[in-house]
Amino acid sequence: MDFQRLFDILPYQQRCFPNKRALAIRQGVAWQFYSTAEAIRLTQRLSAGWLHLGLRKGDRVAILAERASPRWLLIDISLMQAGFIPVPIHSSCLAEELRYILKESGARYAVAANREALEKVLAERAQLPALEEAYCLQELPDYPGWEDLQREPTPAQQEQLQVLKAAIHEDDLATIVYTSGTAGEPKGVMLSHANIVSNIKAVISLVPVDRTKRALSFLPPSHIFERMANYAYLASGASIYYSHNPEETRLLLRSIKPHFFTAVPRLLERAYDSILERIGQLPAPMRWLGLWAVRTGEQYKDKGAQPAFYALQLALARLLVLRRWRRLLGGRVQGVLVGAAALQPRLGRLFSAAGIPIREGYGMTETSPVISFNRFEPGGARFGTVGIPLPGVEVRIGQHEEGPEGEIQVKGPGVMLGYYQRPEATQEAFTPDGWLRTGDRGQMVHKRFLQITGRQKDLFKTSNGKYIAPEEIEALLRLCPYIEDCLAIGARRPFVSALLLPQFELLYQWAQEEQIHWTAPQYMVHNPKVMDFLRQQVREANRHLPAYKQVGNIHLLYEPWTAASGTLTPTLKLRREWLAEKHQKDIDRIYEQGADLRG
Template sequence: MDYHRLFDLFSYQEARFPNEAALAYKRQGQRLSFSTTDCLHKINQASAFLLRLGLKPGDRAAIIARHGSPFWNFLDLGMQQIGVIVVPLHATSGLDELRFILQDAQVRVCFTDTEDLYTSIRSLQTDTVLEWAIPFYPLPEINPSVLELLEDPTVEELAAIGTLRESIVASALATIIYTSGTTGKPKGVMLSHQNIISNIKSTIALLPVNCDHQTLSFLPLSHIFERMVVYIYIAVGASVTYAEGQEQLLSNLREVRPHFITAVPLIIERLVEQIMAHARKGPLWRRKILQWAIQLGKNYYDGKRQPLAYWLRLTLARILVFNRWRKMFGGRIEGIGVGAAALNPELGRLFSAAGLKIREGYGLTETSPVIAFNRFEPGGSRFGTVGLPIPGVELRIVNPDEEGVGEVQVKGLNVMMGYYQQSESTQAVMTEDGWLRTGDVGQWVHKRFLKLKGRQDDMFKTGAGKFIAPEAVEKHLYQSEYIQQCLVAGASKPGPFALIVPRFDKLEEWCRAQKVHWTAPQFMVLNPKVQRFFKQELERLNQGLPPYQQVQQFLLLHEAWTEHTGEMTATLKLRRKKILATHAKSINELYS
């Protein structure tokens, strides 16, 4: 048996790897699980419920949830097998963005997982064609939930589901996923079953996960990255447990003891911060050992022969420090896949030195999503790159400069059907010979590994006539433990400047050590001694950059950029134009 449509996956699992705990989650402190057979039954219940609402093939239905859940999967696959188009919504989206998507996609029903999301969606009903808002779980004084409404299909309903299921071909539209809209209104990316299935089959052999493994999912399923990876878990028969939330992540890791997880760099950074914060509470000798181990780990190179003395020190570091890190992750981690943003190479080396193999990949919503990925086998990874193109995906660098840097273009079965109701936008990103213009700039390094330099639209030309990809400079600046967020710009300026949000916990430690009086962050960013310290920190970091990329001017900010303030997208990308516009006056004063 094989699978050609996404809703075939659980039938494939039942035939090949039946699992007594295929999907699991925790609710109100209790762990609940569903076998493969249970999942198939729930998916049919979801399809029958949707048919009773009057939905028909081609209609759009949305799901918005803060956390992953088996019910997300039941609704997702229940919609798909009767031809209803799934429209995932990001829980961090603002009301204006949600209103636009609901109206643009003409969504008839939306399912939510929390009371605040339910209230937000209900408030948009008068502005859109939305007919129903239904929560996953029972909520006080709110109509019945999905949990209460899912009932066994009748014989007639099962027959109708079967007929609709058989009529759906692999090339049919499965889902519309709206992009984060960094440069304007969101665009609906149309992905077929074939688009996503091709990506599953190209990626499945690259991940160290099988039917004997436990996995933990904690990224939102509204992102194609996590959604596709969960489809892979189902295809190989692995058990999937959904985390309670990022606040409970460490406790969930210890409880589930997963063999494989996926993450975004920000979560990895937060986990390291939690580990460091825990260690800082200990005695001085323990902190010194931790600092020594971390510095040692940052010099680790996977697959590269190191001197015997280094391996002896690393073995000692693993005994004293890193084995505890592995236990914090459950003790069984065989791999961590990272995507959505650039991973600091030092973090990659550090985790790998600790025995937590972390591999960075690259993709777009428009490519279902994976384009390239660092391998887990020896010689298949390079820190600082996004890896090798995956099987079945062609990749080329167009119009490279003298350093081999040019636009990344992609071709394969994973490339989207197009943007929903936006034929001009679709034509703009497709070449005449059928390649997708990713808008990313990159180059080949180590002969076959792709290294990204940044977004083509984000590149700027300084007053000295030099083109700069800001993301590459930002990644370098993130090596400082005192920088939480930064944005590099400098179009038509003498050189690049940086907007910096300090890590205030680390800055407070520095202030106490230097006997600098600590007050509120909005005052500390103006403190002359703090300003002088950051100037020295940038001078240190500049030594690792070519002269034309060195940051000479900077502005310290006291408030972090978040998706809630509209300065970051739902996928945690900076809305550069908005941030620069907000601080335009202060930026101009830097050069006055």
């Protein structure tokens, strides 16, 4: 028995490796487990509930959640197996984005994970004529919820459901996933069952996950990366444990001891900053040892045997410091699959040196999503790259006037059907000869590894006529532990400048050591000593850049960049145009002051 459609995966698991703990989530102090058989039974009840509500084939239902859960996954399956179209939405999205997606998709029903998400939907209901009702997965006394969605299927409904399932072809539309909209309105990506299933089969053939493994899920299921990963875990027979919130995630890592989980680079960056913060609080001898272990880990090689002297240093660093990090993740982790944004190579080296294998990949919603990723077999990974294209996926690099780099273009079974109700945008997304334009710039290195160098639309030209990829500069600046985030700017300007968001916890430690009086962040960004210190950090980074790419001046900010504030997308990417517009006066002031940081 094989699976061709997403809803075939649960019966496939039941036939091949039935699991008594297929899905798990903690309720209070106890765990709630769903066996494969119980999961199938609940999807049948939910499908009967949708039929009872009068949904017809092709009708859309929105699902809002900040994190994945068994209920989210079961609702997803129950819709698709009856021929209905789930529209996952980030519950942290802005009100205008939520309104836009619900209106364009014409969702007849919405399911929200909690009261907060539900109230966001209800606040927009007056402007959504197609929306009939909203349900909440959190049990609330004043709103319909999980139990209200279920019906014990009658014999007639059971027969109807079998007919509906049989009529669904693998090339039929399975879901509409809206892009996070870093610029402009979100677009609804139409993905078929075959699109996503092809990605699942390619990934599980390359990742050593099986029925004996445990996976932890804590990213938004509205992002196609985490959603595909959940189905891949099911198809491999692994048990999926779900986390409610960040604090619980830290506890679950130690208690359930997962073998695999997915992450975004920003989470690893925060973990790194937390490690440095803790090291900075240690007594002097221990602080020196901790920093030495970090520096040693950052030199870890991704191919061949380590040089003898370095291997000795690494063994000592692991014995004294690094092995403790692996224990914080439960001690059994065999792979952390990282996507959605670029990972700093030094973090991949450092965590891998600590026995935490980091494997960075690359993809997009339009490709279901994985295009390439670093493998687990010897020689199959290179830090600073996004790995080798998946089997069946073709990648080519479009030419550009600025050397060997160019737009990454893709062909393969995971490429989308098109954008929902946007034929012109769909046509623009493809080259005349049928390759998907990813909008990302890159090149092939080490013969078969794909390296991302930036976004086509983010590439800008200074008034001196030089093309700049801001991601390269931003990644270099983020290597400084005192810089939390940054935005490089300079289109049609005489030099590159940057908005910097300091890492205030580490900056506080530095201020204590330097005996600088500390107040609130909004005042510290104007402190001359703090400004001089961070300007010196930028000068150090500039040493690694050619003159025309060097940052000439900076402006410090203090308000955190978050999805809730609109500065980041729900997948934690910078909203560049939004940030630049918000801080236009600060940017103008930078250029009035001129450049004085370049070498």
